[in-house]
Amino acid sequence: MIAPAEERGLRIAVIGAGLSGLAAARMLADQRHRVSLFEKSRGCGGRAATRRATQPSGETLHFDHGAQYFTARDPRFQRCVQTWAERGLVAPWDGRIGAFDGDGFTPAGQETTRWVGEPGMSALGRALAEGLDVRLETRVRPPRWCRGRWQLSDEAGQELGRFERVVVSAPAPQSAELLMDAPRLAAQAACVDYTPCWTLMLGFAAPVPLAFDGVFVNQGPLRWIARDSSKPGRSVPAGNSPGDAVGGSSVGPAAEQAAGSTGRGDCWVLHAEPGWTRKHLNDAREEVEAAMLAAFAALVEMAGGALPAITWRQSHSWLYSLVETPLEEGCLWDPALGIGACGDWCNGARVEDAWLSGEALAGRILAAMASG
Ligand SMILES: Cc1cc2nc3c(=O)[nH]c(=O)nc-3n(C[C@H](O)[C@H](O)[C@H](O)COP(=O)(O)OP(=O)(O)OC[C@H]3O[C@@H](n4cnc5c(N)ncnc54)[C@H](O)[C@@H]3O)c2cc1C
Structure with missing residues (x-):
């Protein structure tokens, strides 16, 4: 059971609009958080592609x-x-x-x-992104932890905003780089092949x-x-x-x-x-x-x-x-920093694992808020 979010909700960035990122974004947006989804390619769905x-x-x-x-x-x-x-x-x-x-x-x-x-x-990713705030063709640089918030910028150095929570949903090697300010999670992501x-x-x-x-x-x-x-x-x-x-x-x-x-x-x-x-x-x-x-x-x-x-x-x-070497963790979450990672690699190697990992991370974020 998850308590409803405050009226305004938190500002949450989701990096990557594959199925894990979309699962997390949908669940968080359904709880009235202000979710921004950043995707480097021209469409949503990631490796579920056409x-x-x-x-x-x-x-x-x-x-x-x-x-x-x-x-x-x-x-x-x-x-x-x-x-x-x-x-x-x-x-x-x-x-x-x-x-x-x-x-x-x-x-x-x-x-x-x-x-x-x-x-x-890819029709699935496209449909699941409907109604979400999605910024396509935006490759995000590693988020920086700055005065209690996460600061995001794109590869041109353009600021994308400050966020209270961040979800990283890229493939593990790319996530390891994106998680440089969360070294414990980055080290786990770096083990995945x-x-x-x-x-x-x-x-x-x-x-x-x-x-x-x-x-x-x-x-x-x-x-x-x-x-x-x-x-x-x-x-x-x-x-x-x-x-x-x-x-x-x-x-x-x-x-x-x-x-x-x-x-x-x-x-x-x-x-x-x-x-x-x-x-x-x-x-x-x-x-x-x-x-x-x-x-x-x-x-x-x-x-x-x-x-x-x-x-x-x-x-x-x-x-x-x-x-090749999934973590069997469901998802990764650092409650002190307010950043987490999801994707097939946290859970397995398939579409189903990716989706469940995204939902697991959204659940962790919501549960952490509900428990104060
Ligand atoms: C060739 C191939 C065959 C497969 N066959 C099957 C199969 O038959 N059945 C099955 O269930 N699964 C299969 N899979 C695996 C399945 O596609 C994945 O498990 C699933 O789609 C992973 O979803 P995800 O969200 O974890 O990652 P992804 O789909 O990789 O999504 C991650 C997203 O993050 C984006 N991203 C990365 N870095 C950044 C950045 N810095 N800024 C912004 N965006 C970023 C990427 O562009 C991508 O869209 C296959 C995959 C491939 C490639």
């Missing part, structure tokens, strides 16, 4: 290049997901999931409900001939491949309209081949294996794309088919993708 590509036909393709889907195991998170589903923000993905072990493909268990944002993973992940997004002129929509790959450079066009609410590229997607590249000869074809296309996201990514993190993008594409083509060949013409492609390298 890359959009507009075709000449005006059709938009969606690629979830970060989190692929999420599960809900904790009853508190299950209740949340249920309300998101009722609002049309998420839907179950009933894709055919399999595994590849080097010799062949086997179907994976379908008992887990795999949730995805609709029409893309992540795997990196090269990601390749591909548009095809026709469906890729695989009997699965998502495959856990246990051999070679790839770790996971997914047919994003099989997710609910996604557009499927028309086979006769090669893409000119924003930020990506239409693939010349393949796009020309595609121009002659008809029917429906396909969108795929490939994730590279962490060890392979580490080895190739600094390689030229074109080389990485070629190697991942060759591995994908080999998989499709193993299944007895061939890749259709590629109409669009783009790659992305995630330096921080999945947490």
Whole structure:
């Protein structure tokens, strides 16, 4: 039970608008605190991200290049997901999931409900930010403790305000830097490691001939491949309209081949294996794309088919993708300084862990206030 905040509420800064930051911000704002959310990128949602590509036909393709889907195991998170589903923000993905072990493909268990944002993973972050005071494209410098308040500024040195409480929700290595005036929390954040992940997004002129929509790959450079066009609410590229997607590249000869074809296309996201990514993190993008594409083509060949013409492609390298060594703390909170940290890394490695960590930190802040 949490006592309602005073009429004015506290000034609280939340750094990072991924799902953990949004969970904390929502819960604190619901208690009438004056919450400002600062996010360095152009949108909310963090690693629950979607890359959009507009075709000449005006059709938009969606690629979830970060989190692929999420599960809900904790009853508190299950209740949340249920309300998101009722609002049309998420839907179950009933894709055919399999595994590849080097010799062949086997179907994976379908008992887990795999949730995805609709029409893309980032739709969730966008919707959850509605009504909050969000400052996008604002990279925050480490907050400074100054005369009993936290002073925030952006990377240009512009002052962002003074706050009574601060929530840091960036990935652990970035949080460790942001927490320099809270050394105990910074030291905990500094212990957390992540795997990196090269990601390749591909548009095809026709469906890729695989009997699965998502495959856990246990051999070679790839770790996971997914047919994003099989997710609910996604557009499927028309086979006769090669893409000119924003930020990506239409693939010349393949796009020309595609121009002659008809029917429906396909969108795929490939994730590279962490060890392979580490080895190739600094390689030229074109080389990485070629190697991942060759591995994908080999998989499709193993299944007895061939890749259709590629109409669009783009790659992305995630330096921080999945947490390797989570803290199992729920969240971090320093009651004397009024600063805390949340994120998947406090709790686990997944969307659900991130959300629950944000709620846990907001709960700690509210409980500390209620107890005076
Ligand atoms: C390739 C990949 C695949 C994944 N697959 C899955 C999956 O299938 N299922 C699953 O459940 N999870 C998956 N995950 C993990 C999932 O995406 C994360 O656990 C979850 O989104 C983390 O949320 P978060 O809020 O803790 O952190 P983030 O989403 O990283 O949010 C942190 C935010 O802080 C911002 N930020 C950082 N520094 C600053 C600063 N100085 N100033 C302002 N803003 C700042 C960042 O821009 C970011 O938006 C995957 C992640 C990746 C990258």
